[in-house]
Amino acid sequence: MNAHRQVAAVLSVLSFGLGQLYNRQYMKGLILLLVEVVGLSYFINNLSHAIWGLVTLGKTPTHFETINGVATTVKGDHSIFLMLGGLITLLLLFLFVAAYVMNIKDAYRTGKKREEGHKPANIVESVRYVMDKRFPEIFLSIPILGVLFVTILPIIFTMLIAFTNYSGPDNLPPAKVLKWVGFRTFHDLIMFKTWSYTFFHILGWTIVWAVVATFTTYMGGVLVALLVNQKGIRLKGMWRTIFIIPYAIPQLVSLLVMKNMFNGQFGPINQYLGYFGLGKLPWLTDPTMAKITVIIVNMWVGIPVSMILIMGVLTAIPKDLYEAAEVDGASAFMKFRLITMPFILFTTAPLLIIQFAGNINNFNVIFLLTKGDPVNGKFQYGGSTDLLVTWLYKLTLDQQKYNIAAAVGIIIFIMIASLSIWSYRKTRSFKEEDMIQ
């Protein structure tokens, strides 16, 4: 017999594990057969219902019916459960098909080995082989499975919501059945005056915020790091420890504290101003002042991180560059402008872009400090300091405008993803695929 591979592969196509059994890998074959039995019984029971649910989003809403003169609730289809359930089933189907393909490939490969005169590996040898040669795949598969269900599934689900009419107060299951509406949500967001006004204004502020927040924390970090690293400054370790404190305190706590400190009526900052005979400032209640306050507080939170990073970079600048500059009679400022700054910028440029992307999504600072307020009457459910993300949060949790929120989320995602992929492709860890060491 010299056609083991065809026989094994065909047998595995017919059913999970048959090829393996033919290859005399009994343990493996039995396990695969078991996978098939479990999988098939699940899909026979669920697949058609799942697809029906995903396509139609249900037919009958939960409603009242008069049965024998008594009004009773009749449980109908819940579009959201149907949608999520359908997605999970499809995801499992995808995994099942992947397992099926692997099962065929494995049978083929083992069959080929047999033709070449090798004995098929028994279960112990298989495990050992996998641990040795397939190590990364095996170990990555656990977190990847987790990410699949905890991150990817919710993301797909949310994206799908942008294409439905899922929004309060009129279209909420179980009282209503949802419908697919295609790109109408996006159309409304851009074309409807009330929505688009809010959207573009918040988008504009989000970008201004991200640019200013990134720039201030970065430059602040550079200055503080240079200040500490100066020749002749004593107790460098102590200064560094003190300056790290804002980073060490959980943002949840420090931002809520700041919110109290800047409180217009009771806050100590205004009280001190009064103490010195100055007027009170509307730190968080005036739209413009609130924006400035948010940026100042963000500097307090963000400068330490930049400082740590830049201190690391500073130690890597070759000393002879400075020595050469000194011989040429360069001033301290020229050394900073021509050596230090270009070096720092060069090493941390990709990082700057990541920080920029992070600031677009900087939920904590805005939400904990102002909750996006002061409220802007012209905005649809938004405030003057709202970023797109905090607006999205309000739209979801307070207003139940799930479809609009999902559409905004997709837009944020496209912005950030393109930005960060572009920057990451430029960093070394992506380029240097063959380690030079």
Add this chain to the structure above:
Amino acid sequence: MSTTSRKKSKLTLGLFLSYVLLVIIAICCIYPALWVVLASFRPGAALYSPTLIPKSLTLDHYHELLTSTRFKFTTWYWNTLKIATLTMVFSTILTTLSGYSLSRFRFRSRKTIMTGVLILSMFPTFMSLTAFYVLLLQLKLFDNIYALVAIYSAAGLLQAFVVKGFFDTIPRSLEESARIDGASNLQIFARIMLPLSKPMLTYVALMSFTGAWVDFILAKVVLRSKDHWSVAVGLFDLVDKEQNSNFALFATGSVLIALPITILFVFLQRFLVDGLTAGASKG
């Protein structure tokens, strides 16, 4: 006067100004923290006090917060400790193994995974909130702290980049000689990579611990009943309901939440700095 002495006086003036700046920045850094700590010991509940240092100190607020039945602070604390510790353990193991795999092995779909991880880590968490809500409701895992642990830990892969960046800096020759001696992948990982990556491990462990300790967005959605709250959710509730009427209690809660983490951070800052810079400039 010679030029050298003028240069010297200019230098000392510069140094003097630098010290002044350093002191000002230091005050800005410490002041809010100090203010909250002192507020928690100050008698009375007011937000404002004309003097920073209170005239008398009291432990009343701590006593009230820890024993009052209106708050279940000790329960929250215990919940949070469980959530954070479990998350730290699972997340560190998963992240380190994934970072090791991505750094040391070349396999198909490696780049796909790396790009995927990158994109996913940019996704705003709140977008998944609705999905989590429905998902947990359906799986009957709502209001369950272990569900939260599972979500946090699974998201750990998204941190793997930092770990990968660190492993990339460990010379290959170390493991090659071990491999010649017949060491398996797991042995190399445990005997060579792990001991060398103490700063990295500390960083990842600390990050996942504090992340779970202070997260309130997800915790607020998942944990519904007051008995299952974490301290972050509790504190947020406290500040929402009574920030003006009882500031001292909020301050006390803040100190209790922030203190362990802050001490850990300051204590481990050397590791932190290493971890952060390794992950950043080399990653």
